[in-house]
Amino acid sequence: MKLSNLLSEKRPAILERWFDVVLETYPADTKNFLQKQNNQFANPVGHTIHQGMESILNGLLSGSDLQEFSTPLDNIIRIRAVQDIAASQAVAFILSLKKLIREELEKSQRMDSFIKELSLLEDKIDTLVLMSFDIYMQCREKIYDLKANETKRLTYRLLQRANLVCEVEEPGPQQND
Amino acid sequence: MAKFSAKPKDLAKIRYTPPKTEWTETPVEFREHMFCHSAKPKDLETVGFPYGRAWSAKDDDWKLPDNWEQIILQGMKDLLGKYRSFQLFMDICVRCGACADKCHFFIGSGDPKNMPVLRAELLRSVYRGNFTLAGKILRKLAGARDLTVGVLKEWWYYFYQCTECRRCSVFCPYGIDTAEITMMGRELMNMIGLQLGWIGGPVAACYMKGNHLGLEPHTIKSSIEFFLDDIETLTGIKIEPSFNRKGAEILFVTPSGDLFANPGTYTAMGYLMLFHELGLDYTWSTYASEGGNFGFFTSNEMAKRLNSKIYAEAKRLGVKWILGGECGHMWRVLSQYMDTWNGPADFMEVPKSPITGTVFDNAKSMKMVHIAEFTADLIKHNKLKLDKSRNDHLNVTFHDSCNTSRGMGLLEEPRYIINNVCNHFHEMPENTIREKTFCCGSGTGLNASENMELRMRGGFPRANAVKYVHERYGVNLLANVCAIDRATLSASMDYWVPGVGVAGVHELVGNALIMKGEKERTQDMRLEPLPEKEGSENV
Numbered sequence: 182m183k184l185s186n187l188l189s190e191k192r193p194a195i196l197e198r199w200f201d202v203v204l205e206t207y208p209a210d211t212k213n214f215l216q217k218q219n220n221q222f223a224n225p226v227g228h229t230i231h232q233g234m235e236s237i238l239n240g241l242l243s244g245s246d247l248q249e250f251s252t253p254l255d256n257i258i259r260i261r262a263v264q265d266i267a268a269s270q271a272v273a274f275i276l277s278l279k280k281l282i283r284e285e286l287e288k289s290q291r292m293d294s295f296i297k298e299l300s301l302l303e304d305k306i307d308t309l310v311l312m313s314f315d316i317y318m319q320c321r322e323k324i325y326d327l328k329a330n331e332t333k334r335l336t337y338r339l340l341q342r343a344n345l346v347c348e349v350e351e352p353g354p355q356q357n358d
Numbered sequence: 359m360a361k362f363s364a365k366p367k368d369l370a371k372i373r374y375t376p377p378k379t380e381w382t383e384t385p386v387e388f389r390e391h392m393f394c395h396s397a398k399p400k401d402l403e404t405v406g407f408p409y410g411r412a413w414s415a416k417d418d419d420w421k422l423p424d425n426w427e428q429i430i431l432q433g434m435k436d437l438l439g440k441y442r443s444f445q446l447f448m449d450i451c452v453r454c455g456a457c458a459d460k461c462h463f464f465i466g467s468g469d470p471k472n473m474p475v476l477r478a479e480l481l482r483s484v485y486r487g488n489f490t491l492a493g494k495i496l497r498k499l500a501g502a503r504d505l506t507v508g509v510l511k512e513w514w515y516y517f518y519q520c521t522e523c524r525r526c527s528v529f530c531p532y533g534i535d536t537a538e539i540t541m542m543g544r545e546l547m548n549m550i551g552l553q554l555g556w557i558g559g560p561v562a563a564c565y566m567k568g569n570h571l572g573l574e575p576h577t578i579k580s581s582i583e584f585f586l587d588d589i590e591t592l593t594g595i596k597i598e599p600s601f602n603r604k605g606a607e608i609l610f611v612t613p614s615g616d617l618f619a620n621p622g623t624y625t626a627m628g629y630l631m632l633f634h635e636l637g638l639d640y641t642w643s644t645y646a647s648e649g650g651n652f653g654f655f656t657s658n659e660m661a662k663r664l665n666s667k668i669y670a671e672a673k674r675l676g677v678k679w680i681l682g683g684e685c686g687h688m689w690r691v692l693s694q695y696m697d698t699w700n701g702p703a704d705f706m707e708v709p710k711s712p713i714t715g716t717v718f719d720n721a722k723s724m725k726m727v728h729i730a731e732f733t734a735d736l737i738k739h740n741k742l743k744l745d746k747s748r749n750d751h752l753n754v755t756f757h758d759s760c761n762t763s764r765g766m767g768l769l770e771e772p773r774y775i776i777n778n779v780c781n782h783f784h785e786m787p788e789n790t791i792r793e794k795t796f797c798c799g800s801g802t803g804l805n806a807s808e809n810m811e812l813r814m815r816g817g818f819p820r821a822n823a824v825k826y827v828h829e830r831y832g833v834n835l836l837a838n839v840c841a842i843d844r845a846t847l848s849a850s851m852d853y854w855v856p857g858v859g860v861a862g863v864h865e866l867v868g869n870a871l872i873m874k875g876e877k878e879r880t881q882d883m884r885l886e887p888l889p890e891k892e893g894s895e896n897v
């Protein structure tokens with residue numbers, strides 16, 4: 182049996198426990214809401230995070246390419262980047278997946294036979310953490326960008342009147358990009 | 359340095375749960391990007407607001423007046439006596455929780471103090487402690503609190519994390535309107551000089567110059583002249599609007615933001631084109647040059663003072679009625695307060711469209727009509743020639759502004775217009791539109807730039823619904839009838855749903871409007887090339 186097969190069987194349980202790790206970072210009342218409100222528009226945070234985690238877990242178990250993870254990671258981190266938590270906390274949930282997976286393996290008492298596969302999977306999880314840090318930084322930088330762009334938009338005609346607007350060519354897409 | 363000795367298995371046990379202290383005992387922490395700058399002393403002085411001083415929310419010492427508690431408690435007593443609704447809202451909440459998860463700031467931030475019921479409780483606990491017998495005797499048991507500097511800081515933080523959108527009130531079985539509680543909270547804080555710069559500045563400018571940006575008459579004129587040049591480039595038609603013209607039939611008042619801020623400027627161009635095409639006998643005013651009213655975010659009295667210029671200017675010019683541009687809070691103030699504050703405006707007539715003959719009975723007393731009502735009526739009577747296909751590059755959804763939807767019930771008209779000027783329109787999900795619409799996240803003077811993180815939190819529920827129609831139907835334009843939305847949703851889309859633009863409804867009207875004698879349009883209102891029209895041979 183392959184590791185991914187074993188884990189796939191446990192997938193729903195792992196996902197719920199993993200989601201719980203994120204929920205634990207919120208106050209109790211909020212946790213309750215994020216967990217119980219099923220409407221995706223009434224509870225966009227809970228829904229987006231849960232859905233993103235599900236895609237990530239599925240991707241890991243089915244051996245998806247790394248780029249497949251960027252959308253779900255972005256969806257989650259973009260939210261966490263504007264909530265009251267430290268950068269480390271915003272991405273910490275990804276690391277916790279390692280622990281959850283190890284716990285499952287311990288339960289099955291077959292840790293040894295999977296050790297090689299497990300280390301590959303854990304490497305991938307580490308890479309996801311690094312990707313998440315990049316996304317987090319991009320989101321935070323975006324906040325500054327938004328401020329600058331907004332100021333420009335708000336005063337556009339005033340600048341135009343004062344002849345301060347000049348046409349700037351947008352840089353074209355980089356080659357090999 | 360201490361050695362790091364945790365073993366991996368211990369690391370796995372780290373709990374990330376925040377400290378579980380009672381909400382009443384968790385102090386607020388002011389972080390950058392989460393709060394607004396404070397008002398400049400000179401702006402407060404200009405309008406006679408007290409206790410202007412240099413201070414910042416981050417400072418330990420807010421330099422409060424010595425008797426600040428007394429001022430607030432006396433103020434609270436006065437407001438309770440003046441507004442029955444305030445007294446009622448303090449007394450009747452049963453803490454059923456129906457409102458708790460309806461606020462965009464709670465949904466986006468996960469901070470329980472953004473639950474409307476808790477937001478109200480910030481004030482209510484002090485009310486209980488000082489104005490009810492049970493609170494005075496039972497104190498904490500009855501949910502009562504003393505008014506301390508910590509409590510005041512909490513008020514400031516959380517009453518400036520409420521956009522007075524009234525979404526929570528839609529769900530409250532008792533109709534408790536937390537927006538009004540926030541208004542009271544802000545009015546009280548105003549009594550001791552705790553106001554936002556982004557509110558205080560526009561209020562002072564509006565008081566002195568008639569508009570939030572402090573633009574003088576010649577600046578307003580020359581700004582509109584810029585639009586006229588662009589319109590000429592676009593259509594080949596030279597438009598000559600009038601300013602401050604006595605004897606015009608209609609006075610047109612719109613938020614000043616649309617004269618300067620993109621993308622609102624394109625909406626203003628749409629107005630100019632429409633009025634020209636109709637040959638409307640109307641005038642702009644460089645004095646009543648602001649439809650918006652940031653005074654509304656400070657105190658009832660200030661809002662009334664700033665509003666008074668609208669009827670005064672209508673009287674001076676001798677117009678028959680007033681037409682108002684696309685805005686949100688402007689309309690809440692106009693349709694719910696203007697007549698009572700500064701009316702009766704019986705020197706004017708009941709508004710009647712000179713083009714269709716429709717009498718706007720809904721504005722019988724106020725004498726002011728929303729442009730969406732006016733234009734929808736024109737379309738209904740077939741008075742406009744429209745080429746919808748000029749908006750074919752746009753796949754549109756509509757954001758109901760809190761104030762026009764919940765504040766005045768303007769739900770159908772903008773949709774009717776959009777459907778008549780665009781071929782591609784998709785609604786967002788039912789629980790995010792119309793009366794249940796989600797706020798842009800930046801209304802009531804919270805559209806400063808320094809609080810961008812807060813704005814992104816509050817804007818997420820709206821953006822999430824936009825993202826859904828963007829992914830599902832390819833929506834690429836978020837239309838609305840509010841000047842603040844046009845500014846704030848642009849930032850929100852930029853963060854949450856890149857690829858979706860923002861526009862006023864009358865920008866879309868301007869695109870579609872076939873004007874007499876116009877040249878073939880090759881550009882849209884933004885002077886960007888119109889893409890080839892699909893399936894059309896004669897373009």
Ligand code: SF4
Pocket residue numbers: 450451452453454455456457458474475529530531532533534
């Ligand atoms: S819904 Fe109304 S009664 Fe219920 S907790 Fe909220 S404000 Fe109080």
Ligand code: SF4
Pocket residue numbers: 460461462463472473474477519520521522523524525526527536537540797
């Ligand atoms: S009025 Fe709007 S922002 Fe204020 S508490 Fe209610 S839902 Fe939240």
